[in-house]
Amino acid sequence: MKDYMVRVVARYENVRGMACVTTGLVREACLRHDAYPTAAVALGRALTGGALMGALTKTGQRTALKFEGNGPIGKIIVEADSDGSVRGYAGNPHVDLPPADGRFDVAGAVGRAGFLTVTRDLHMKEPYRGIVRLYTSEIAEDIAFYLLESEQIPSAVGLGVSAGPSGITAAGGFLIQTLPPADEAVIETLARRIKTLPSVTEMLQGGLAPEGIIDTIFKDIPVDVLEKRELAFRCACSRGRMEKALIALGRKELETLIETQEPVTLTCEFCRKPYSFAADAIQGLIDDLSRA
Structure with a gap:
């Protein structure tokens, strides 16, 4: 059924x-x-x-x-x-x-x-x-x-x-x-x-x-x-939403995350889907913050 x-x-x-x-x-x-x-x-x-x-x-x-x-x-x-x-x-x-x-x-x-x-x-x-x-x-x-x-x-x-x-x-x-x-x-x-x-x-x-x-x-x-x-x-999560969550951490926290050059993975609490962000992707978010 x-x-x-x-x-x-x-x-x-x-x-x-x-x-x-x-x-x-x-x-x-x-x-x-x-x-x-x-x-x-x-x-x-x-x-x-x-x-x-x-x-x-x-x-x-x-x-x-x-x-x-x-x-x-x-x-x-x-x-x-x-x-x-x-x-x-x-x-x-x-x-x-x-x-x-x-x-x-x-x-x-x-x-x-x-x-x-x-x-x-x-x-x-x-x-x-x-x-x-x-x-x-x-x-x-x-x-x-x-x-x-x-x-x-x-x-x-x-x-x-x-x-x-x-x-x-x-x-x-x-x-x-x-x-x-x-x-x-x-x-x-x-x-x-x-x-x-x-x-x-x-x-x-x-x-x-x-x-x-x-x-x-x-x-x-x-x-x-x-x-x-x-x-x-059905879950409403997306890569865009996860990017917003990272941006909400602020510039200093993002800079700390890329110090090791290791990917950062965020997992949706609702559906457990993982979203991985390489160091260059996080750097792009920092650049967006700077432009903003």
Whole structure:
């Protein structure tokens, strides 16, 4: 199954929803970062949550999520564009903890004390930034808590990632939101239904596509499909961006770098792609600084 998302709105109620499968992009991210099982599940949940959050923005906008707790994983950074491009990394991808209650100990890896920061680049003068304390450090509940506390939108978020000896076997999620004026009876119906759902990974492994997850949640509530969107792990890094990063070091630091005449390699944090700069290339950047 290719990675994609379905976005719907209830026909007669102020409720919107989306569901996605992200197995491929999560697998690629975890392979690129050599993520150990617990870190892979945590990163996969964050990537899937980022994809869902990215779908709430308009064309050309970007959403960034930073989970930063006191656990061994350090931080998880995810960026999602409105076109379905998602990328991310974990500060320490080599985290694998014993199971907690038979499940991956994501909360232990992230740490139960910390913050979730959400930044939205809306192409205004300054990006919008919201910060909340981590609620459970399980990722899904933290995103739902952020949406309620910072954006005042009641939301239900479900995220699932299954990892085995061969790597990521399933990943996906859903996001359901109620908008004012809300029908309390409909909200209660959806809330009860979501509480009794199988896990996201169980639904995916049972053969449900995003449309099937939506049908299971909304059941007898008619919905209209607004969009089907492909999702993929895509990075925005480039040699030009890396040149800007070098220039930001300043002239003196660049001069120090070329003293040995050895190439300098910068590696993208998101996709791990290396960019090598020979001494003459760095000298060219110094010359550009001088002309500027």
